[in-house]
Amino acid sequence: MSAFFVAVAIFLVAIILMPFYRVLRGPTLFDRLLAIGAIGGKIIALILIAGLLFNRLDMFVDLALAYAALNFIGGIAMAEYFRYIGSRASPRK
Amino acid sequence: MSSEWIQHGIGGGLMVIGLAFMFFGSLGILRLPDFFARTHAASKVDTVGIAVVLAGIAVIEGLTLNSAKIAIAIMFLTLTNPVAAHALARAALRHGLKPWQRRARPNREE
Numbered sequence: 001m002s003a004f005f006v007a008v009a010i011f012l013v014a015i016i017l018m019p020f021y022r023v024l025r026g027p028t029l030f031d032r033l034l035a036i037g038a039i040g041g042k043i044i045a046l047i048l049i050a051g052l053l054f055n056r057l058d059m060f061v062d063l064a065l066a067y068a069a070l071n072f073i074g075g076i077a078m079a080e081y082f083r084y085i086g087s088r089a090s091p092r093k
Numbered sequence: 094m095s096s097e098w099i100q101h102g103i104g105g106g107l108m109v110i111g112l113a114f115m116f117f118g119s120l121g122i123l124r125l126p127d128f129f130a131r132t133h134a135a136s137k138v139d140t141v142g143i144a145v146v147l148a149g150i151a152v153i154e155g156l157t158l159n160s161a162k163i164a165i166a167i168m169f170l171t172l173t174n175p176v177a178a179h180a181l182a183r184a185a186l187r188h189g190l191k192p193w194q195r196r197a198r199p200n201r202e203e
Contacts, residue, residue, distance in 0.1 A: 001101060008109075030184070038118070041143050042143065044143060045143055048147065064166055065162065065165070069169070071177075072177050075177035082188065
């Protein structure tokens with residue numbers, strides 16, 4: 001069973017590495033914020049699979065809940081900031 | 094065929110389906126032409142993929158305290174991930190970002 005979890009974890013790492021290209025190359029600012037939010041969501045699944053591999057799931061579930069809350073609050077805060085403060089700069093940078 | 098095989102089989106199947114959804118979500122973030130189109134991929138497909146993977150892990154665990162906490166995490170993610178994506182898209186629209194239009198080809202006469 002743990003070999004299946006190792007395969008799932010490796011595939012999940014490959015899936016997490018894909019939006020990094022959009023973080024580096026996204027032509028607007030909002031592309032980068034969107035890719036970071038997507039990466040944060042997938043890391044929650046990776047934390048839980050790491051908990052299954054280490055056989056200590058009760059610790060990693062609390063970590064996953066805290067990271068989900070952090071990801072959401074960070075996304076909302078960045079969206080509100082860039083709506084008000086960043087209105088002088090153009091979105092092309 | 095004990096009940097543990099069935100439980101592990103259903104949980105593993107749910108995790109594979111969720112991984113497929115997350116793969117297509119990531120592929121959409123890479124390949125779609127505009128920010129607003131990428132919001133579709135990143136919010137809808139990604140939320141479903143993560144919820145299904147977490148449900149698969151909860152099925153493998155059985156009826157314990159951990160799977161109750163994972164159910165709370167699923168509810169939280171299903172509620173908040175679309176809200177965050179909507180806030181980002183609305184901020185981009187207020188910022189003045191225009192959606193992508195397919196340019197008209199001037200030399201097509203039909």
